[in-house]
Amino acid sequence: MDTAQKKSYWLPCLNCDKTTDVKIHEDTVLINFPLYCPHCEQEILVNVVQRKIARAEPKE
Template identity: 35%
Template sequence: MAKTDWIRCPKCGSKTRTMIREHTVLEDFPLFCPKCKYTCVIRFKDGKMEETVPEKA
């Protein structure tokens, strides 16, 4: 079974509501943090997350 983990908010570091597996690939994925209400667009590949464009509220 593949290992799963929560994506963490790039701003506050808390868990978001999105869960990923080891080999997940995301491109231009809108990520929302329910704790700090931060929204951004991310890329996730090879276990590394990169914030591409912060969205304006």
């Protein structure tokens, strides 16, 4: 079993590309996560899989 501490990364904002206050690990999975950016003061719905962040499609 791997006991090494997991690396963590700050999620970037998809609007302004600056770092948000949300931290993930390399194996973190987020679906339809409301990511708040303190720089734009906006919330963006995102999916995060294997450190790749993409804008979530809003469901109607």
